[in-house]
Amino acid sequence: AQRVTQPEKLLSVFKGAPVELKCNYSYSGSPELFWYVQYSRQRLQLLLRHISRESIKGFTADLNKGETSFHLKKPFAQEEDSAMYYCALRGSTLGRLYFGRGTQLTVWP
């Protein structure tokens, strides 16, 4: 069965510090992994997907199939990064997404 685990419900860092939001998954095949973000009073939106292998707003995420992880990283956190972050998995061509419970990131000035 597909499962996405985000072990940290809350994460706080100071501005300029590195940040890593953890995501582990279970899936028997080759999944597609995503990070979604929801800023305060805004809609849920796609941040990045592993197949793009791109950096968005300074964030990167590498799919590690051996450790079944897809951690989100940023070397220098900014206050505007404060938001709820969701890791999600898609395992078929139907488009169905499986979300983790989310990590609330707070970046202090």
Added chain:
Amino acid sequence: EAGVAQSPRYKIIEKRQSVAFWCNPISGHATLYWYQQILGQGPKLLIQFQNNGVVDDSQLPKDRFSAERLKGVDSTLKIQPAKLEDSAVYLCASSLEQPYNEQFFGPGTRLTVL
């Protein structure tokens, strides 16, 4: 371009009452999704439409939930009768027809069942 629209934004009802939510996807998006997000959890897919046909409704509690997408555009999600555990945010999302396209989410409808 206009995003996914949902109404109402908030709804408070008593248990055993009925409620309906409406979603208007982005123009041209063939695929429409309804998610349920209970407080403290991530969104969970309830039903997925491709045009006006159901692709996946395996997680929809069919004894009380129903959804339709007439003419392949707007969609309504109904709960009848509501239970306390249905209190959640109901999110609508849409995407282009190809399976790997990005899903765009609406603002959600927050339902409270008393």
